[in-house]
Amino acid sequence: MSTAVTIRPARRSADELRALAERGAAELRSRQADEASPAEVVAWVAENFGVAQAAVACSMADAALPHLVAQSLPGVDVLFLDTGYHFLETTFTRDEVARELDVRIVDVTPAQTVREQDAEFGANLFERDPGLCCARRKVEPLQRALGEYELWFTGVRREEAPTRAETPLIGWDERNGLVKVNPVAAWSFDDLIDYATAHAVPVNPLIANGYPSIGCAPCTQPVAAGEDPRSGRWAGLAKTECGLHL
Numbered sequence: 001m002s003t004a005v006t007i008r009p010a011r012r013s014a015d016e017l018r019a020l021a022e023r024g025a026a027e028l029r030s031r032q033a034d035e036a037s038p039a040e041v042v043a044w045v046a047e048n049f050g051v052a053q054a055a056v057a058c059s060m061a062d063a064a065l066p067h068l069v070a071q072s073l074p075g076v077d078v079l080f081l082d083t084g085y086h087f088l089e090t091t092f093t094r095d096e097v098a099r100e101l102d103v104r105i106v107d108v109t110p111a112q113t114v115r116e117q118d119a120e121f122g123a124n125l126f127e128r129d130p131g132l133c134c135a136r137r138k139v140e141p142l143q144r145a146l147g148e149y150e151l152w153f154t155g156v157r158r159e160e161a162p163t164r165a166e167t168p169l170i171g172w173d174e175r176n177g178l179v180k181v182n183p184v185a186a187w188s189f190d191d192l193i194d195y196a197t198a199h200a201v202p203v204n205p206l207i208a209n210g211y212p213s214i215g216c217a218p219c220t221q222p223v224a225a226g227e228d229p230r231s232g233r234w235a236g237l238a239k240t241e242c243g244l245h246l
């Protein structure tokens with residue numbers, strides 16, 4: 001785990017960063033016939049951004065993405081959205097990642113504790129208005145945290161959901177105003193597990209217990225083998241995304 005103090009250079013303008021994202025996407029397309037590999041995508045980032053300018057979003061379902069990024073950007077910040085509703089296994093995995101990988105875990109917390117939110121909106125807001133709950137406990141805190149950086153990595157994969165099918169390797173994140181990089185967009189779930197196994201990176205024990213997609217405990221259920229991996233998220237509701245990757 002890195003403990004170094006981060007000194008961040010001045011943030012480049014949105015126009016500069018948007019142009020850089022477009023150039024990166026074009027460069028990676030032109031290098032070879034096949035789509036660039038996750039390692040090649042991360043290497044392109046390391047050529048164009050300093051480690052202090054990049055962050056990795058991680059739900060602590062597994063640490064494949066932080067491990068992959070840390071190969072080219074050791075000591076990179078890993079943002080963990082500490083919603084106050086996580087499974088114990090998830091916080092355990094977070095601690096394991098902090099111990100074992102060359103990354104710096106940054107706990108990103110909502111403006112209100114769960115108790116404060118309950119006092120203002122009533123208990124279990126996630127049951128009555130999960131959109132509002134996610135907005136307050138995930139979307140706003142992440143947006144606030146991303147303001148520090150020029151680029152963020154996500155573990156979004158195209159096969160996860162129809163809404164993710166067109167995910168590019170590199171793009172401009174208009175809502176958050178920074179470059180968004182999805183190095184493992186082309187990976188299957190098996191690719192992810194194969195990488196985690198080959199590199200002995202921490203994996204949330206819930207994955208082996210029927211939770212292929214892991215979010216907050218009240219909104220995540222196990223799924224049967226062969227079912228849509230994300231069907232256990234907000235099961236029974238129309239909601240399929242927390243709003244982080246719109």
Ligand code: SF4
Pocket residue numbers: 083085125126129130131133134135137138215216218219242
């Ligand atoms: Fe709230 Fe559920 Fe969203 Fe977590 S996943 S922030 S508990 S609605």
